[in-house]
Amino acid sequence: MLGLAPAPGTPNPILGRNGIILLYGVQHAPIVFVTLRAGLSRIPGDLVEAGRASGATQLRVLLTIVLPLMRPYLLAAAALAFVSGVGNFGIPALLGMPVNYLTLPTLIYQQMASFGPGVLPQMASLSVLIAALALAGVALQTLASRHRAARYAGGKPARFALGHWRIATAVIAWLVIASILVLPMLALITTALVPAFGVPLTAETATLANFAEVLTRQASTMRAFRNSILLSGAAALLLALGVIPVALVMERFSRRKQRLLQGAIDLPYAVPGIVLAIACILLFLRPLPLIGSLYATAAIILIAYLMRFFTLALKPVTTAVAQIPADLTEAAASAGAGSLRRLITIVVPLVAPAAVAGALLVFMSAFNELTVSALLWSSGNETLGVVLFSLEEAGLGTHAAAIAVASIVMVVAMLVALDRFAKRLPAGVLPWR
Numbered sequence: 001m002l003g004l005a006p007a008p009g010t011p012n013p014i015l016g017r018n019g020i021i022l023l024y025g026v027q028h029a030p031i032v033f034v035t036l037r038a039g040l041s042r043i044p045g046d047l048v049e050a051g052r053a054s055g056a057t058q059l060r061v062l063l064t065i066v067l068p069l070m071r072p073y074l075l076a077a078a079a080l081a082f083v084s085g086v087g088n089f090g091i092p093a094l095l096g097m098p099v100n101y102l103t104l105p106t107l108i109y110q111q112m113a114s115f116g117p118g119v120l121p122q123m124a125s126l127s128v129l130i131a132a133l134a135l136a137g138v139a140l141q142t143l144a145s146r147h148r149a150a151r152y153a154g155g156k157p158a159r160f161a162l163g164h165w166r167i168a169t170a171v172i173a174w175l176v177i178a179s180i181l182v183l184p185m186l187a188l189i190t191t192a193l194v195p196a197f198g199v200p201l202t203a204e205t206a207t208l209a210n211f212a213e214v215l216t217r218q219a220s221t222m223r224a225f226r227n228s229i230l231l232s233g234a235a236a237l238l239l240a241l242g243v244i245p246v247a248l249v250m251e252r253f254s255r256r257k258q259r260l261l262q263g264a265i266d267l268p269y270a271v272p273g274i275v276l277a278i279a280c281i282l283l284f285l286r287p288l289p290l291i292g293s294l295y296a297t298a299a300i301i302l303i304a305y306l307m308r309f310f311t312l313a314l315k316p317v318t319t320a321v322a323q324i325p326a327d328l329t330e331a332a333a334s335a336g337a338g339s340l341r342r343l344i345t346i347v348v349p350l351v352a353p354a355a356v357a358g359a360l361l362v363f364m365s366a367f368n369e370l371t372v373s374a375l376l377w378s379s380g381n382e383t384l385g386v387v388l389f390s391l392e393e394a395g396l397g398t399h400a401a402a403i404a405v406a407s408i409v410m411v412v413a414m415l416v417a418l419d420r421f422a423k424r425l426p427a428g429v430l431p432w433r
Contacts, residue, residue: 008198019095020103021218024085026180031076031084039073040066041157048158066158082137086130087272089371090385094392104130105274105371112375127278131271138270156225171196181407185408191401210402219404231298231383232366235305239313240359246349247317248343265314268307273371280304280376296378304376305366313358320354323348341351353421360418366412 006013013019043066053062066075089105096132097106108126111119162169174190190201192210199205250258268276280303294300324347332342370385377386384407391400 004291006229015095015099016101017096020092020101023091023095024081024088026083027088027091028081029180033079035077035302036070036073037068043158044067045158050073062160077385079137079140082271083134083270086137086276087371089274089374090389093374093389094127094255104133108274109374116258122218123283125279127275131275132277134271154218181275188401188404188408190218191398192405194398197395197397198433210398210405214399214402215406220382221387221391221399224382224384224403225383227298228384231302231305232369234302235309236313236359236363238306239310239362240355243310243358244321244348244355247314247321247342247351248347250318251321257378261310265309269311271311272302272343273308273369274375276304276308277375280307296381297383301376301381301383304368305362308372309362312361313355316354316358316361317351320346325348336384357418357421360414364414368407369413 011305014022020408040196047069048061048066050304051065052058056064087105088103089109092101092103092106093109096102097110101109104126108123110121111126113245191197193206193208194201195205195207215225218223250261280300284300284303287293294303328346329342332346337345368385369383372387373383373386373387377383382390384403388403388407391397
């Protein structure tokens with residue numbers, strides 16, 4: 001639409017290493033932004049004002065006050081981006097595999113597709129290597145931020161007056177947002193509305209046939225929508241109900257035990273999803289007592305979702321439980337209410353908003369998930385991410401774009417609903433607020 005596409009017949013410049021690096025940065029930018037925003041909001045304005053009162057310029061204040069205080073958050077953001085990139089499957093699969101540029105996750109995927117006799121040991125070895133790289137990144141971040149930690153009292157957040165640079169900065173910010181969000185979204189919509197890839201979008205060529213095809217006629221895509229909704233919904237519901245008693249039990253532990261338990265719960269989310277998928281295959285491949293083998297069933301995907309997204313559901317509830325006054329439960333206990341009755345009549349109503357928020361976060365994360373389900377899906381148990389990847393590999397870009405647009409609309413609608421629901425949530429539950 002903007003004339004930026006390369007000439008027909010020339011290689012796509014996004015394919016290969018540079019395109020993968022670019023899209024890693026785009027996809028992981030929200031993680032970095034949320035982390036840095038949390039750190040910037042904690043820097044007291046008094047420190048900045050003291051620096052300015054001493055004659056320091058804004059640049060000097062930034063270099064000598066703000067950046068040193070932001071060092072732990074910068075390291076944490078870098079570690080999160082590194083861990084997310086090490087285990088990312090979707091981007092290198094779509095941009096690297098067509099030109100035979102492989103990463104560890106795509107190499108594991110290719111080995112699994114070969115079905116050789118030594119596939120599982122090789123996949124397990126590569127998974128251990130990915131996990132070691134991810135955990136090494138987290139360990140380096142922890143070691144780097146352990147020394148020279150700064151303690152400072154909270155206050156009114158610092159603000160920088162941009163002056164005559166304000167308009168230019170705003171224009172640059174909106175151009176960045178447009179380039180990484182608006183333009184790709186327009187490309188998806190444009191592709192979904194034309195009959196074939198490469199056909200220009202005009203009033204004559206515009207059609208909704210792709211949406212009708214994938215949403216009403218293609219059995220695999222209709223099944224994928226149903227499976228994704230059921231699996232992500234079941235994971236969200238089970239975790240929303242299960243994390244409340246877990247949060248109550250954790251509240252009674254010492255701070256040290258809480259940190260150890262929280263670290264164990266965070267581990268399935270911290271390690272790359274493909275490592276968790278291999279672990280589930282090795283764990284549930286052999287028949288288990290009473291239930292048999294869960295491999296090649298929808299249950300193994302659900303269990304992997306429960307393991308991976310448990311921490312997303314738990315953290316909002318632990319925040320809410322920590323804010324419940326002890327007087328309420330003590331008064332109920334003195335009135336003769338048992339543990340179960342106190343849980344149902346006091347704790348659950350107070351933490352229900354946080355549990356709902358955590359459930360929505362789990363649903364949104366699992367709904368379009370690909371890295372875990374790419375190795376765990378089987379015939380009849382396809383998920384949206386798997387079908388979208390398969391359609392793109394098969395050259396059906398217009399159908400894949402239609403699925404992508406439909407899934408984005410669903411996720412955005414849930415994000416808007418969750419944001420409107422934020423007034424009823426405890427502080428710190430939603431990462432972007």
